[in-house]
Amino acid sequence: MTIADGGAAIAVIVSGLLIPQCLGDTRLTHWACTDAPLAPAWRGSAYAAHLVLRIQVAIIYLDTAYSKARNPAWRHGQVLRIIMQDPQFGAPDPIRIAVSRLLNHDWLGSVLTWSVLIIEVGIGSSMFCVAIYRRYATVIAVAFHLFIMILMGLFGFALIMMAVVALASLNTSPRKAVTSADRDQSLRSVIRLRLRLRGLLQSADRSHGTGSSRTADVDA
Structure with a gap:
């Protein structure tokens, strides 16, 4: 009953x-990403x-x-x-x-x-x-x-x-919805930022290595 x-x-x-x-x-389904708002x-x-x-x-x-x-x-x-x-x-x-x-x-x-x-x-x-x-x-x-x-x-x-x-x-x-294109743009921005940070760290490491070698030459 x-x-x-x-x-x-x-x-x-x-x-x-x-x-x-x-x-x-x-x-077609709600599982798909939005292509346009x-x-x-x-x-x-x-x-x-x-x-x-x-x-x-x-x-x-x-x-x-x-x-x-x-x-x-x-x-x-x-x-x-x-x-x-x-x-x-x-x-x-x-x-x-x-x-x-x-x-x-x-x-x-x-x-x-x-x-x-x-x-x-x-x-x-x-x-x-x-x-x-x-x-x-x-x-x-x-x-x-x-x-x-x-x-x-x-x-x-x-x-x-x-x-x-x-x-x-x-x-x-009621504002504009976030689309897949917006997400891709945000992802590309994050990737570019990470690449820039990695380049800065590598430059800092090279500068530190050069300074260390010069100090060793002076001591020698």
């Missing part, structure tokens, strides 16, 4: 937001769609955290103990007894319950930050939803949310 967990609805929305980000891309119109629409995706992810996590915080069971740190014993969403039979024993400790149940709220607020808030913080949020989201996958059996939902946060964490800019 398939459990309705909301992941399918989120996947539909995100798939729609990916369309304007992909239509202007002329590559997107046209300005496509670049702007792709950036706008990605920005909407980030806002959508922020709404999902922040609204979820707010809804949970309004529930007294979440505020009192008791809800995880209730969920883990639920026959539909609870922990799998092999680990249910161990999980229940851990959550019977009031302090541990409260810490884990509030940790869920803090993680969700952190992931949602990171969508308004620069790319580096969104990447940290991706790592946290993967670990967070991995535990959900194991403890609650929501495999589809967990995988979808991991992918959605990863997509929202990509570094995007």
